[in-house]
Amino acid sequence: MMVSKDLVADPSAIGTSSGRPDLWCTYAAIRTLAWLNRPDGFVDGERTARYLSSRRNGDGGYAWSRGMASDAWATYYCTQGLTDLLRFGIAEAALGGVAQTTRWLDTTWSGDAFAMMPGQAPDAWATFFSTRTAVEICSGSETVDTERLLKWLSGLQTADGGLAWTPEHAARGEADARACFYGVLAWRALTRTGAHPAPWDVERLVAWLRAQQTPEGGFRFSPDAEVPCMWATYRATVALDALGSGPAAPRACVSWITSLRGETGAFVRWEGYPVEDVWASFCAIGSLRALRAPTEPYADAVTARMRRLACAEGGYTYREPDLAADALSTSASILSHQALGVTTADPAIETRRRWLRGCLLPNEGGVMYMPARGSEVRCTLWALEAGALDGAAHLAGRITPWLRGLQNPDGGFGYWEGRGSDVVSSVSAAEIRRILGDGHGDPLDTAELLRFLDSCRTPGPDEDWQAGNVPGGEPTLRATLQALRARQLLGTPDPRAVARTLTRHHVPGGGYANTGNRIPDLLSTYEAVLTATRHSIPLDREHIRRFCDRVTQEHGTAWTPLAPADGRDLLAECVGDLLRQWVSDDAAALPALTIS
């Protein structure tokens, strides 16, 4: 199987790097070095530990970045990373407040399994993360009902034997090697609490996993995937090992893995891929361990590579920090340039757009936050708004079917495949459809998406239309306006509800607040202006200007009047540039940028 020439990264294209560490990359680097027993790969273990522990929120959970809400994904990666560092004697890594973390985990328990955030529907990703956090870090949780969790896990099996993201996805027959890994490893974590037989027809599950091995030796995510990759190979081989089995052709698998190495000797994702990223080595070493193959021959090269991926402020990114571009920063830099008056014909903009097109890779049709990481709905929207498909409209034919497959059985969309639904992702999907049109078929079921948005509605005064980001979530300005913006795109506009929401969160001094009407912030003010203009509701530009003036500081744009700006946060700069342009230019229209 060859990678389509449309999907081969253009080495001359240059994206924009924040130069900063990333949570998943940091976890992958630490775990790989722990597997190899190579603490010499920790360039500054104390700083890396501080980077991880600084994600902790007051509720005991951890967030992808400071100031964001806690989720299961970040809580698992932070606590596991800190635990690994502590094993190597890095003092800063001591976990604090485990009891509070346990209480936060309990808020994500649905009654049957774990959700990524409180209020969301449970999925295999979150259930894996939080079962392991509960069992391995928090020493169990009294809230978790093992019998009900095993029953929920049993429902993941599809008619053809594989496991899906949720029982509802299983009913649609959507098995995936990643879901197999998450389901099987959640069960294995539970076996630490007692003898629990695997809750599936193991013979058929093993057969489905084995059937994903390709003639080359590597595994694919599912029969629909285009090429075998290191990520799918890791998930499949570890799941098979946990089930007491292995690939039908283990030697071919080892040969395939060990053949995929770049110039430095570290690993690459698939044949012909030019970057030895952190995840390829993580997956390769993890797979070799599952296959009982030696890892020692690769330890020096992988450790040296990890050291090159370390960031100055602690933590790791996916490749050399100055080259580690991402889709959000790159899109933001393009949109900032445009807001500041740089023409779209500028070569710097075109080379960034070509880099964004390089984030469309095999196996998943959307734009990836970082190349080879997995497609993400918000990143796809930002890239499209930044003109990623200008001059390459045929690539829309990849995004549309991916988006269609992303719609969950509850009608909503999550950040990525199989992840629980929320309003942020759902409005992003609706905006992607607006941009792409229906030239490649309709990528979403309108009635089903409206059903999900209605499920996020919360009772408000005078029957106001208010929504939380997830069903049962606290109503906020952003979730409410995002839901109303999506409803407008779906043909059910409600400008009176938009106007009432704007009034409720209008900060007299300037800008809009996400909750109440005292503390304005950049994202809420941007959302207010965007949704108001979409509904032809006039706003006082002087009121927005006063807010912009307050968050415009010597070194850049701050997210709130209280936060410092250092000029390195390209997303804040972009949102600020666009808002300032809107204030000063009657003709300026805001792109639909949605992040939280």
Added chain:
Amino acid sequence: MSTSSVIPDSAEILTRLRAALSVPLGDAVQGVAEDADLTEALGERYDSLAAMECITAVETQFGVEVDFVADDVRHIFSTLSRITEFVQGRLEDDAALRAASDA
């Protein structure tokens, strides 16, 4: 009652301020010099979330209201002396407004 008699002096405001901020910031705030930069003195503990808690504590302790747009909150809440000065000025303004409305 004269206006000046109901407004605490800066020393009293500072004492009450340290007591109020010890709830969100801990006892460490007692040893922070008046003009010391709180971020430098307290490190990562004094981030924007902690500053928000301090603003709430000041509003509750002194009965004043902070305007997040009109007031330069990042500058004011960077040292104890600036907070003290802000509180004293706001109390004087409030007292003057009350006196004007009583007249």
